[in-house]
Amino acid sequence: MMSYAQWGNALYSGKKSYQIIKNRRIFIGIGLTFIAISLIGLAIFGINPSIDFKGGTDFTVTNTATNPPQQPAYDALKAAGVTENPKVFQMGTNGLRVQTSQLPIETETIIQGELAKAYKVDVKNVSKGSIGPSWGASVSRQAAIGLAVFMGLIALLLMSYFRTWTMAAAALIALMHDLLITVGVFAFTQVEVTPATIIGLLTILGYSLYDTVVVFDKIRENTKDMLNQSRSKYDELANLSINQTMVRSINTSITAILPVSAILFLGSLLLGASTLRDISMPLFIGMIVGTFSSIFIATPLLTIIRDHSKVIQDHNKKVDTARAKALEDGTAKLNEDGTVALPTAASVAAPIVPGHHLGQTAQPKRKKNKK
Template sequence: MAAGFAQAGNQLYTGERSYRFIQRSNLWFLIAGILIIASVAIPFLRGGFNFGIEFTGGSEFMISQTENTEISVGEDAVASVTDQEATVTHIAENTIRVQTEELDDAETLEVGQALQEGYGVGADQVSSTFIGPVWGDHISQQMMIGLAVFLALVALYMALYFRTWKMSVAAIAGLAFVVVVTVGIYAATNFEVTPSAIIGFLTILSYALYDTMVVFDKIRENLASLHEQKDQTFTERVNLAINQTLVRSVNTSVVGILPVGSILFIGSWLLGAGTLRDIALALFTGIIVGTVATIFVQAPLYARMRRGDADIKAHTEEVLALREERLELSEGKIASITASGTPLDEDGKPVAFPPLPEPEEEDEEDDPVELLDLDVVLSGDTAESEGEEQR
C-alpha cells in the first residue's frame, strides 16, 4: 500500500497523473459559495452562538473531588432554586462545572447548598465565582482586534514574499473562507464558544497559511519559466503545482488531525473531559477546511485572477496553436492530452509530440540585388588594385 501511495505521488509530481483542480474551478467556487451562505445562515436559524460565560457573564460553580459526575444532578440542583437554565460540564476527573446566568447572593448560596447535597460533598468542595458582562465585552473586542491584525500582517507578508498582490488577495480570501465555515460548524453543533475556541481559530489560520505558502511557492516556481517553454499553458502549470504538493498537503493534514481527533472524540466524548472540547473542535475543523481551501479556493482563485493578463493570454494562445499544429502532424497517434500537457495515445500511454518542421532557409543566390552589389564591390576592388600596380 505504501509503495502504491509513493508511486501515485511520483506520478502526480511528474504530471503522468493529474487531477483537474483549476479546470473545474467553477464547480469549486459554487460549492464554496453554498458553504459560505449556509455558514452565515445557520447562526440566524439557531438563534445565535452558544457563547461561554466568559463572553456573556454569569455565575459559575466548581464541584471538586466528587464521586458522582452525572450531569443531571447539577441541572436538577439549579432547577430546584431558579428557573434559569444551567450548563453542566464534566471538565476533569471528579470535577464538575456548573454555569448559569447571573444570580443574586441569596440564589448563589441556595444553589451552592443544593449542589453539595446533590453530589454529596462538603462546603469546601463547592466554590462559586461571578463573571461580569463587561469583561466579556472586553474579550470580544480584543478578539476582533487580534483577528484584524493577523489578517493585515498575513496580507502584507504574502505581498512582500510573492511580490504580487493577487496571491495576497487569494490567500486572504481562503482564510476568510476557513473562518466563516468553521464558525458555521460551531453554530451548527452548538458547541460553546470560549476564549479557548478563539485561540483555536487563530491557530488554524496559522496552519492554513502554512499550507497556502507551500502550494503558492510551488506555483511561483512553476511559473518562473512559463514563457521559456511552449508545452504547457498557465492554467496547466498552476494545476501541476497543486498536484505536485497534493500528497504533502494530505499527509500534513492527517498528521495534524490524528492527535486533535483523539482529544476531540476520545478525550471529550468517551472520557468526558470537556475542557478541551471547544478548542479541539476548532482545530479539527480548521485543519480540514484549511487544506480544502488551499486546493479548491485559493489556488483556483489566483489562477482566475491571473489568466486574463495580456502576457498570460498571449502565451496560452501560442501554446494552444503549436499544440494544434502538432496534433495535425501526429496523424491520429495522440488521442488526448492530460491537464499537465502530456499527450496520450488510445491506450492512455504517454507519447511524444512530433517535432515541428524546421523553417525553410532563403537562398541568397536568387537575390539579384545582392549579386549586383557584390559585383560592384569586386569591380571596385579590382580597379583599385590595378591602379596601385601601375604606380
C-alpha cells in the first residue's frame, strides 16, 4: 500500500489516474440533484432572516445564572402582552438574546422589566435595540448588490486572466452551485441569516474560486501546446490536471476546514456564541461544497463547453487518426476497456519540445574507460 506522498506523486506523474472527466455526467448529476433539493427547501421553508434584514427589536440579558433556561423569556413576553413567538438564543454561558418584531417603546420598557424579573438581574443588565423595516430592506438590498458586483468582477477577472470566456463561465456556474447548496442548508436547518452570514458566503465564494483557478491554471499549462501534438485529447489533459492538483486541493481544504470546524462546534455550539456560528457555519458548509465543485463540477463543465469547439473537435479527430494508425502499425494495442495503449502514456502534460530537458534518463550515458 502506497503512502500519501507516493499516492500524490503517482497522481502527478500520471501513473495513477481517476477518470473524473469520463464520469463527468455522474458528478454533474450529483451536483444538480443537490441544487434541486436546495431549491425545494427554499421554496418550502425559505430562509430565516435576522432582524438586521426584516427589522425588529433585540433584547440582550447578561449576568444571568449559568446556562439560563429559555422558557422564562417566553413567559416574560407573554406577561408584557406580546402574543407572537419570539426568537430566543443563548449567548455564552451567562446571557440570552431575545428578538421580536417592531414594538412600541412602552412595550419594550415593560419587556425589559419582565426579563429582569424573570432572570433575577438588574434592569441595567437588560439592553434593547431596534431596527426599522426600512433599514432592514436597505441591508438586504446592499447584500444583493454586493453579491452581484462580486460575481461581475470575478467574471471580468477570469476572462482577463485566462483570456477565454469558457473558463470564466465554468467557474461562475461552479460558484452558483456552491452558493445554492449552502443557502439550501440554511433553508432546511432554519438557522438565522445575519450580515455575518453574508460575509461568510462571500468568503467561501472566494475560497472556492481560488481552488478552481488552481485547477484551471494547471489545465492552461498542460494544454499550452496541445495542438502541436497528436497524443493527447483536451479531455485527457484536463483529467490529468485534476489529478495533479487533487492532493493540493485536499490539503488546502483540510487545513482550512479544521479551524473553521473548531470555531463552529466549540465556539458556537458549546459556548453559545451565535455570532461565531453565523460566520463559521457558511464557511464550514461552503468549503466542503467548494472542494467538491472545484474537482467534480468546474472542470467537467469546462470540458463539456470546450468539446463543442471546432478547434477541439478537429484536434480530437487528429488524435483518433494517429491512434488508429498506431494500431495498424502494431505500435499500440487495445486495452480491455477499448482504449488505445500506446508505448508512452496517452495523457502527457505537454508535447515534447526539442531542446528542452527531458530528464536524467534521456541524457547520454558516459562510458567507462576500459583498462
